[in-house]
Amino acid sequence: MLKLERVLITQGNFSVHADMTIEPQKKYAVIGPSGAGKSSLLGALCGFVPMVEGRLTWHGRDITDDAPGVRPMTMLFQDNNLFPHLTILQNVGLGLRRDLRLTAKDKENVERALCRVGLTDMAQRMPGSLSGGQQSRAALARVLVQGCPLVLLDEPFAALGPALRNGMLDLVQQLVTETNASLIMVTHDPKDVARIADEVIFVAGGIAHAPQPAKALMENPPAELRSYLG
Amino acid sequence: MALRPFAISTRTGVSAAALVALLILAALWAVLTRAEYGSGLGPAEWSAIHFTIVQATLSAGISTVMAIPVARALARRQFAGRGLLVTLLGAPFILPVIVAVLGLLAVFGRAGWLNMALAGLNLPTISIYGLHGVVLAHVFFNLPLATRLLLQAWQTLPAERFRLAGQLDLTPRAVFRAIEWPMLRQTLPGTAALIFVICLTSFAVALTLGGGPRATTIELAIYQAFRFDFDLSRAALLSLVQLVLAGSAAFLALWIIPNISIGGGQDRPHQRWDARGGVQRLVDSIAITIGALFLLMPLSAVIIRGLGGLLVTPASVWQSAVISIGVALCSVAVLLLLALPMAGWIATAKRGSVEAIGLFGIAASPLMIGTGWFILIHPVADPVLFALPVTALVNALMALPFALRILVPPLRDTVQVYGRLSQALSLQGWPFWRWVILPRLRPQIGFAMGLTGALSMGDLGVIALFSAQNHTTLPLQMYRLMGSYQIDAAAGAALILLALSLGIFWIFDKAGRAHAQA
Structure with a gap:
């Protein structure tokens, strides 16, 4: 606690x-x-x-x-929750590895999280090409892979x-x-x-x-x- | 939400800054040990100081005043080719001085286009050598710079003010007094100061168009003391004078020099409802035509004469071209290693004093650093062996203040916008640079690299101090061809140098902008 x-x-x-x-x-x-x-x-x-x-x-x-x-803990801010120059996969992957050296297993994890939030097949897209709702979902996918015991919104x-x-x-x-x-x-x-x-x-x-x-x-x-x- | 002070590791930034300071201070120390104060400043030195200040003042004044009508015309007229002309205004900044001098000689020189026209009309011809030649060349370089800076300031005026002026049907004179003059009054001093500082350390222009007791800058006097008389103590004394003069001017100017923009957003003029009368139209047309001709004629002369000269270009020119490319690439690499950590440090430090370190580069003249390192290297090794590394290093130092001005503002923004998210994700050190700063600053880094590469490629400065007879850079090789009256070969070399300078700038700048994300 x-x-x-x-x-x-x-x-x-x-x-x-x-x-x-x-x-x-x-x-x-x-x-x-x-x-x-x-x-x-x-x-x-x-x-x-x-x-x-x-x-x-x-x-x-x-x-x-x-x-x-x-x-x-992990926190989602009012804005700027994603890096616009990184793909969705990389953005979510940062929750696992900050050097972004993602193993096959890490990528699988990310894909599963994306699937869970309803962003299947969006891994290679850039945040700018997603709608506002989809961007929020991507940020949530990162929260999911981080698996912190406290989530702050x-x-x-x-x-x-x-x-x-x-x-x-x-x-x-x-x-x-x-x-x-x-x-x-x-x-x-x-x-x-x-x-x-x-x-x-x-x-x-x-x-x-x-x-x-x-x-x-x-x-x-x-x-x-x-x-x-x- | 206020951010807890964000930690980009300052250690590398401080080390880079310390290294810059060390390189310059070591040169200064070497110079101080050799300068002989006993003799004091003789009449030749005083005349160099006098000439340096006079030509810099004239160059700054004329460039700035002439830029006003050109910038105003560009700010309020829309015409075909306007965007191209504005882009071309950036060209002199990356144009090798020696190439521009060749172009100016082709237009204004003894057998140039202007004198041929004057002779045809049975009018007395003019000479380009001496004070007015030096000032002419400086105006050629700095009029476009001043025009761009003023145009930038014009563009920051809110469109609403011109709408209001249109509604009130103000006369052009009233618009000038109410809207444009207050803006100019803020911008002109900084613009003039920047040009003044740039012209103070002018070397290549004075070397080619000046000379003699009545048209020698301090920088040129250092070179002459060094090269012709091998009088190290006099070169050292002059270096000291140059440092005090340029250093104090640069220090004073730091606070009023405007920001250097990457050039975006200058392609659209305000919609204006004033200045529709025939007189204004005529005035603007004349200003744009003269401005464009002044810029384009020497450039076209370089290209026209160069194409013919390529055929008689000796192999040594091509050899020098390869060396120059190598030196430029080294300069770019050194610049990145110094500028990026320093920018990171400056952007996260509490505002102020650290930015001045970058200014060291302007304040310390290239020839002073060159002289200092010659003195340091001389007892232990043959300085000629170090000509190219020292040149690459000094070129990087010269580009450093510009690079910092380009990199620091967007870096500050990036830290502001993405610092919190990065901290939350524990992105620090190399991962923060790799995944956040470098991709976010890609366009600016490319621009800074291009600028450095072009400046280094075209630099005729410290290399002239201690270079071997054959193994040398293209600008020096070209200068030697001009000195031995091989004008056609020099013209061919000029075209190659022009292509290399613009090419290296274009490649880096383009690479920076490619795949740029929102």
């Missing part, structure tokens, strides 16, 4: 406090007003935004100062239409279930929460509140959350 112990994240002149535990194989939605620090929270978990105070532990081991690439599907987006969320849900991973996803949409999340992390007023069961919270939101949901 991932533990945030009295963590303080500061970016410019705003800051977020967080103190919580992320359980294995659970799905968390991070909601809250724009600019409250949702992305900063995920960035800090991944190691892109420094934590000024507190510590982050994974199964009791301190990983506060670990480089992003060696943490037990910072609204990677924001640019997709509603139907496509729901399809992607369902796919994500299936994938994390298959790989026994935990999911932490930022969203603006209460319907996403109902669709996918077990628990909700509400970020507002400089605090990332500890996770609470999604259903109960959304049915009976406290004042601050109610004013956000409107």
Whole structure:
């Protein structure tokens, strides 16, 4: 499990406090007003935004100062999840080997992952020749081959239409279930929460509140959350 | 989201920069040990300093002022061949100086086209040698450069402003004052400063068109002290003067020199609603015609005379051509080994001072570095043996500031856009270069390689200092042919050199752009 112990994240002149535990194989939605620090929270978990105070532990081991690439997690950003100059095979293959010396077995793995996300026969294509939805699927295929115990989504599907987006969320849900991973996803949409999340992390007023069961919270939101949901 | 400081390993970048500094400082140290200050600067030295500053000032001023009407005409007119002309404006930058000089001699020389026309009209003929010849050649090289830089600035003006000007039906004079002049006021100083610095260290032009006590640049004086008198202490003293002069000018200019663009996006002029009157049309036509003729006539002269000269070209020319290709390729390789790590370091470092290291290359004159290394090598080995390696190295150093200006901005962008993803995938060190930077920067790397190759191919500088009689580069071989009045053979060599310079640029640039991904 991932533990945030009295963590303080500061970016410019705003800051977020967080103190919580992320359980294995659970799905968390991070909601809250724009600019409250949702992305900063995920960035800090991944190691892109420094934590000024507190510590982050994974199964009791301190990983506060670990480089992003060696943490037990993978993240999909809002954009630039694929290198446009590499093929889909190479992009996904980077999740296995960073020198891209892919063995036959690695390639088989990649092909299987591509198949799983519905991109059969797309391995040699360039990202630019794929639709937005297909690009998201390719990024998910990489998440799949990486097989990290934590998957973080910072609204990677924001640019997709509603139907496509729901399809992607369902796919994500299936994938994390298959790989026994935990999911932490930022969203603006209460319907996403109902669709996918077990628990909700509400970020507002400089605090990332500890996770609470999604259903109960959304049915009976406290004042601050109610004013956000409107 | 702010990025945690992204680590491209700075070690290689710092080592490359240190190596550059070491190469130049070692030369400087050698020069300092040999310079004799007792005698001080004599009248010949003062006259060289005076001439250097006067010709650089005139060249910068004339190029910049003449570029204004040409750039304005190109910015507001659409005509057949405009794109080609804009592309050709980039040619002098990679044109070997000695080739251009031959072309200028064919047009403006004693028996050139202009003097034949003047003689036909019973008018007095003109001489191309001396101050005005040096300035003419510098304007030939730098007018196109200034035009491109100004055109680039014109293109950055928002189209909406011209729409607004059209709506208000402003006169051309009003458009100039309200829109164009404020832009020019920002761009002109940097453009003039860049040309001034380039002309300060001019050697080949002064060697061929100048000379004599009244038209000798410092760079040429170093060569003469070295080659004719073998007076190392005087060469060293002059090198020091050159370093202080060019170094301080380059340092001051660093802050106002504009960025060098890879040339995209200059093919479309703004849609304009002003300047539709007959007078403006006429003025623009004249500016474009004169500008194009000034550029094209010497180039055509090289080609026309060269085709005839190819028949009488001696075998030594072809031998030198092979040597020049080798030297150019070595320069390109050295440049890549220095520029890429340095660019990586500069792009991820906190802005500022490190970029100045690249400027060392401009500040330290090629002949100063050459003199310094001659002094260092002389006691232990025959410097002639090192003529070609030193030339390749110095050429790479000369191209370094330009290469850094080309590479650093896109590298900075790449790190900004893909740094996070690369970190998340643990891409560092060589895999990060191999899979992210090199493919993303392919067009710029190709452009920088082409530029370096062409500059090195056509360079007539340090090679003149210490070269063997036969085993030498094509520009020097061509200069020797000109010196011995084998004009036809020299013209043939010029055409070969022109083809090689443009060819190496074209090949690398093309290879960089091929398969370029979005």
